[in-house]
Amino acid sequence: MVLKDHRSLEETHTKVIHEFSKTLEMFGLTPADARLFVTLYINNGPMTLDEMSDALGKSKTSMSTGIRGLLDQGLVERVWKKGFRKDLYRANENLYKNFMSSYIQKWQLAADEQENSLKSIENDLKEQIQTFSKDNQMKQADHLYKRIEDMRSFHQLISGAFHELDPDNQFSSE
Amino acid sequence: MVLKDHRSLEETHTKVIHEFSKTLEMFGLTPADARLFVTLYINNGPMTLDEMSDALGKSKTSMSTGIRGLLDQGLVERVWKKGFRKDLYRANENLYKNFMSSYIQKWQLAADEQENSLKSIENDLKEQIQTFSKDNQMKQADHLYKRIEDMRSFHQLISGAFHELDPDNQFSSE
C-alpha cells in the first residue's frame, strides 16, 4: 500500500503541474518554464537541479537553462543552505503579485513603445504627404494616416485599462 | 518621382504592419496572423487573397489558411461584391472592442476551467489523504493541498480583475 500511495500522490503532483501550467502559459511563460515553476511551487521546500530533473523527467541541462530564465523573470530565487553543495531554488510566493504586476508592466511597456513608434511613423508620413502629387496616393496616404490614429488611440485605451488593473496602482479598484 | 513616392508609401505600410503586429501578437495572435490582419486593417477597402499574397510576399495558400484563422476568431469578415469572382475580406473595425473583449473572455474561460480542474483534483487528494499512513506522506499531501488552495484563489483574483476590465461589463470603470 505504501508504494501505491506514493505513486498516486506523485501522479497527483504531475496532474497539478500540467494543469496549473496552462494558466502560467497565459502569462507568457513557455510550457517548459511554466512546468518547472509549478514543480518548484508545489514542492515542500527548495529543490536541486537533480530533483527537478527527476520530477519532470528532463535533462539536468534543461533544468539549468530553465531556472536561469525563471531567475531572470524574478519568479524563482536561489536559496543557501550551509554545508550543502548543490544549488537550491525556490519559487517565489504570492502568485498574484508576481505574475499580475509583471504582466501588466509588460503591457504598459509595449504600449508605450508602440505609441512612440507609431508617432514617429506618423510624422514621416506627414512629410511624405507633402511630396505627393497624384490624387490616388493622397487618398491612400490619408487612409493610412487615419488608421495610425486609430492604432494610437487603441494603445491609449489599453494603457488605461491595464493601469486600472495594476495591483500596485493605488487607485485601482481592488 | 512618382515611382519613388509609390515605393516610400509602400515602405511605410510595411513598417506599420510590422510594428503594429507586435501589439496584436500580445493578444495571442501568431505573428503570421497578426501581419495578415494589419494588412487588411490598413488597406483602403477589402482585399483578395492574391492582393494579400502580394502585399506580404507569402503564398496564396498561407493567406487562405491565415484568413480562415482570422475568420474563426471573428476578426475578419467576408465581403460580397456582385459581378466579382474573387473572395474579398475586410478587417473588422473597432480594434478595442474586438481584441480586448475577446481577450478578456479567453482569460475568464481559462480561469473557470482551471477552477473546475483544480477543485476536482483537490477532491481526489482529500480522498487519498484518508488512506495515507506515513507521517511523511501526510505532510507532503497537506502542503500540496495548501498550494492548490493558493492556486484557486489566484484564479479568483484573475477572474475578478479581468471582469473589472471588460468593456462589456456595465460596472466597468471605463
Added chain:
DNA sequence: AATTACGTACAGTTTAAACTGTACAAAGTA
C-alpha cells in the same frame, strides 16, 4: 595534490510550427 561533484557552454538532435507547390473540386465563362 588528486579526486570527485556540480553547473553550464556548446554542438548536435528531435520535434513542432510555418510555409510552399502541386493537384484537385467547385463554380463561373465561352
Added chain:
DNA sequence: TACTTTGTACAGTTTAAACTGTACGTAATT
C-alpha cells in the same frame, strides 16, 4: 460541353524551438 478561374486539401520542405549528451571549468572533499 469544354475551358478557365478560384480556393483549399495535402504532402513535403524549411525554419525555429526544445531538448540531450558530452565536455569542461570551478569548487569542494579526500
